[in-house]
Amino acid sequence: MPPRRAVPPRRFLFLPAPQIAALCRSGARALRRAPETMNDIGIEIGADDVDVDAVVARIQKAVDEKIAAGVYADARLAAAERTNLAQLKNDEQFAGFYLRCLRDAVYVDISDFEIRERRARFAPFLVRLKKGIWSLLKFYTYRLWSQQNQVNGLLVTGLESVDEKYAEKIRALEARVAELEKRLGAASSPPAEKGG
């Protein structure tokens, strides 16, 4: 299968550097995941008998493996799921999946970037103009986004810590319940019959 199209970066020349970097990252990610298409799951079907339960089970297994491998750790997914949160919150893997998406999106790239011009005519002039505009905006933009990065990072770290804390608490409670059930079972089991 040919590699899929990445978002053409030249359309975003007038965007701030962080957005360009984010778009390039997502484009690169799309290219990286290109070989992992549905056909790799290799669903065998007969012409007149499709077992959709089996098809869905197979898809879900393959998708779960891909999620675990980080294939879907993509900020665009977190955005796409904004109206599906009520359904997803019951999914055991939801918190981990969503947090991975957030972690991937949390730091806005504020490093500098190459300014180019796709129009040949007046290109040197336009490049100089853009560089001039960017040099005026850079100070304010860096200051703003570095603070935003700090807030984003703290929020995700906080969420991860809450998630880990409660996961640990639940594990401890489950172990305790299992222990209590074991003891209760031992105490209430009828005495073994004698003889025989």
Place this chain on the structure above:
Amino acid sequence: MVAPRSIAIVSPRYPDGATVGGAETLLRRFAERLAAHGLDVAFLATCARDHFTWANECPADVRRVNGVEVRRFPVSPDRDPALFHARQAAISRGETLTRAEQEEWLRHSVNSDALLDFLRAEGKRFDRLLAGPYLFGLVRAVARAFPDRTLLVPCLHDEPFARQSVIGEMLRAVRGCLFNTEPERDLAGRLHGPEACRGAVVGLGLDPFEADPRAFAARRGLGAPYVFYCGRREAGKGTPLLTDYLRAFRARTGRDVALVCAGSGPLDSAPFIHDVGFLPEKEKHEALAGAVAFVHPSALESLGIVLLESFLAGTPALVRAGGEVLRWQCARSGGGLWFRHYPDFETELELMLDRPDLRRAMGERARTFVRREYAWSAVESRLLQALETL
């Protein structure tokens, strides 16, 4: 038990083209089919068309439509919309309402004293009253006034309104319920106990049709493959999720897939989204037949009429795993796949695009299923049996 000869069907709105609503459409079809069987059938509704304002837009009159006596009555003027919306919003937020607050919610929903007066005055003319859907004050008022003769057509969804205790009381008090599907009946039992799921599963009959799968795209100038949605566009129906998912799908895979949306309500604007509004039946069938898949992102359905129509068109569906009824329809028909989240959706839509053989096989199975299970002959038989035995 003697079979009833005279039936009144009560619903807040009469579906006459400009009014859209699956439950009302189902009740109208019941009315016309029963009339065709020689029963005396009246459809009693309010003069309202808009389920947000409940304004009296139609005249209070009596007409005969396809053998059914259609009577419209004015909505009672003493409702307080602000109080209704406050209670409705509280329920939606998952707050626990007191008994008095639940009563206020229904009292200030749509009601018609004139309709109730008519039913009282007509005395025993009607052997059975079929009333639905469940969440309107008018339906509850009829069920409370005539519980022994009322067969509720609840069209129940798993939503906060369905969990209110007044709804449970209504389900338990009436003579029985006509459910659309087994999962809907199970939901009633799960929410309000075994007494709430007495009744029969009937469903809705659908007439088979043939449609040219190329006609819609040719007429509308669509070059790219498209997925289709038809119905109300609102958060409860999942349309924002559908547009978000398709936007992400196009961005991540680079594949040009359009979204064609028919129906009414707000919709995101994007070059790949085609809002075609209300479509005539023939064009809707063509749009269904030409789609890569019919995507139904709603988790709140009691039957899924358009889903079944897409099956009749031979088009497979993608539905949300959380939508119990639609998932059940897909699983038992073999005509659709269900997704838990975006990664499932992406994988399944790619499958639909890349595997026309699978799409065709699923579509064929789905078409055969609907022709068997939802043929009018099968549905009428279930409906008449329910009327005789309940």
